[in-house]
Amino acid sequence: MVLQVNGQRVSLSLEPRTSLLDALREYAGLTGTKKGCDRGSCGACTVHIDGRRVVSCLTLAARAQGKAVTTIEGLASGDDLHPMQAAFLHHDAYQCGYCTPGQIMSAVALVQEGHAGSDAEIRENMSGNICRCGAYANIVGAIRDAAGRA
Amino acid sequence: MEGFTLAQPRSLDDALAAGPQAGAKYIAGGTDLMQLAKDNVETPHHLIDIEGLLPDTISTATDGSLQLGALARMVEVATHADVRSSWPALSEALLLSASPQIRNMGTVGGNLLQRTRCGYFRDVGFSCNKRSPGSGCPAIPGESRGLGVLGVSDHCIATHPSDMPVALMAMDASLQLVSPGGGTRLVPFAEFYRLPGSTPEIETNLLPGELIVAVVVPRSASARRSRYVKVRDRASFEFAVVSAAVALEVTDGTVRNVRIAMGGVAPRPWRLSQVEAALQGRPATPESFQEAASLAGEGAVTTKDNAFKVKLMERAILRGLQLASA
């Protein structure tokens, strides 16, 4: 099967049951996307498909063919971090960092969806991303900042 | 997860021809089916991808009714301007469902067919009459806090977990179906789901291979003033312990029309006709709301863990009536 990941064509030979998450991590060598629950409940595996945030653990890789997949590796341009990545760094919006790629992918989509109007709106629209370290306060701060309302 | 083949048919006819074969399953957003397959609760051998084969549009017909394509994503329905203004409980129910990521993936058809969240059903380490008929129900004597109190049987007390169908139940919706022979039929929403009785494994009146094409929701004054109340164990991203959809039409201070449906309490979205009857033609006052809501638990069969749901139902209805009449 052929996937379109971060603007690159990736050709893989995989079983139909392979999730997009496993395809990215185990076969395409893109380990930035994380596996937490593998059941849609934690958001660690969040990527964008055709610009929309989805959980890659519940997406079959074969069904992502012909669509544009963006992962955390595809956000920066060269050494220039995406403003959301920079805001997470600036606000120390993590502790162990395991949930961070999913948080950032979700946060980038949230701003594009127009859901950064208030802290309450940010919180509700980040509810699909769980942080076991409880870095929520700084995550909200980073998103508020990146959305340009700091 | 066991292996399966994945077919991506070019036409609806090809998909329908493959649908009835043994071990075949349609896949739409995949958010429930993938979970079930990963846990071996369902073990499909052939997945049939229906993406692109059914309508994904949201439109209004000439008679004013709302038409939701089976493949419309949850997020599209939730944020649609007409849905928000004329069927607000539908929008609210969907916005309170799952997470933004899941709402971007899940579809109307798939949401109607989401399977129960009963922990025993979802764990193949336990017996379960719904998963393996005749094996027994450990939920009834076991952990039943989240399970049903209405329409349940000695064989199964699982609840239907989806929010959107609760709103649809309060709006007299119907479902447009297409079967493998190509025949279509319109089924009133109230006749779509089956009660468990002694066959909890049969959940709907869908025929083998039959597909949901669209949901039709009539326009009405009560739907226009509808609200959805969801009570859950955490602030967001959680299934309902109890939920209520209330559609209410009040003229000159009198209840002209009212529809109440509840989620989290029964094997299907549950209409509270005795509460509706107690409100019909009565003044829209806190007293008559309270009086009617107190009938919510009529006929309830509870366990020691879930008896609290009766009081919670009453309160959710009351809140719904307050919001809808505000």
Ligand SMILES: Cc1cc2nc3c(=O)[nH]c(=O)nc-3n(C[C@H](O)[C@H](O)[C@H](O)COP(=O)(O)OP(=O)(O)OC[C@H]3O[C@@H](n4cnc5c(N)ncnc54)[C@H](O)[C@@H]3O)c2cc1C
């Ligand atoms: C972590 C998590 C939290 C969730 N929380 C909530 C919640 O709070 N509230 C809520 O309501 N839901 C919740 N959900 C469930 C989610 O809304 C459903 O999984 C989703 O709506 C299913 O839609 P789908 O298109 O992905 O279905 P799929 O998984 O593709 O399909 C589900 C079933 O429907 C069948 N099917 C699909 N489309 C059709 C059709 N057109 N005709 C006939 N059969 C069809 C499939 O064969 C399958 O059996 C949650 C899910 C997850 C993973």
Ligand code: FES
């Ligand atoms: S790993 Fe996908 S949501 Fe948890």
Ligand code: FES
């Ligand atoms: S930073 Fe550790 S899980 Fe979020």
